[in-house]
Amino acid sequence: MIGFLHDPEPSAGAERLYADDIDELGYVMNVSKLWAYAPDVCDDLFGLMRSAVAGRLPLRTRAILVVAATSAFGDSYCALAWGEKLIAETATDTAAGVVTGADTGLTDAERALAAWARRVARDPAATTEADVETLRTAGYSDADIFAMTVFIALRIAFATVNDALGVQPDAQLADRVPAELRAAVTFGRAPARP
Template sequence: MTASFLSAPPVTAAVQALYDDDVDDVGYVMNLTHLWAHQPETLEGLFGLLGRVGAEGGFSLRERGILVAATAASLGDSYCALAWGSRLGNEADPVLAAGVLRGTDEGLTAAERAMAAWARAVATDPNGTTASDVQVLRDAGFDDARIFAMTTFVALRIAFSTVNDALGAAPDAGLSRTAPAEVWDAVTFGRPAAEDDAPA
């Protein structure tokens, strides 16, 4: 099977390093890695920037999971929704993760609900946001520096999802084997999962 709409890039040392990292981490090469192997340095730069923005915002794994899951679901991105819904489910609770993916936000604190709502607004209609929407975040305890970091983090995740989705990277078959049932049932959108893991 193909990992995306693009052909596989030549296997350079940088590309092989990406593949090897995936095999070490999850046991197979992810479809998105096959895609981003066309520009390994760009992937490294994007993830480095995401890491820096997340650190500047002081976001925990749970908070990052909420932001990514809410963003991915709003975009209809099944890949990141399954991957980060699973991470959030493992970090917190699968029912909570499914609630974020469905937009019910069951089990979230008031501050986390504000984060999820903001991520959805940025993902679906950034020109429709208002000063009042930002004030909701302030009232939930976020200062302006964290609000900026939150918005930038979501915007970068949108860019990542857009490349994956537009170029046909399907969720890995491995995700269907490991995602909590609650998360799997909540992802009723986007590309279906691949039937088999793509070869390295």
């Protein structure tokens, strides 16, 4: 079982997803097992995410957006996985601070990003022109703001599928991230245990 679903039928696309995980991480992620039901859809979704931010948002910025948005949304898996990426770009206390909303260690411009990501994730219809103006004042162009909003929406779509179908964060991921990050992720599904 993967989440609430039975394991998908073997396919070339599934094997490719699994092989990519093993090459990168040494194990197959639970999300890959789920998305093995539709590996082409997974490829297309991640292609859209890459296209949305192509050359516009560096990894640190993307990590802040994902951690802030998925934490606000209540997705533990992406908060842990992208929290680990944010740690690599900043520090453990910074990543934990973005998870909790304290935004410790972020610049003023990055705090504006994190606030925007949380607003979009929690209630996109409640955003205001003033929220967008805050991003402009922080130095982001309208094209940047559009790109980051599309990116957040696509990441939330990905998290929605995973969460709705019961996928838990990998035990290996939970064991690998620093305790401070694990402690900050008090929402969503608990990590899987072997």
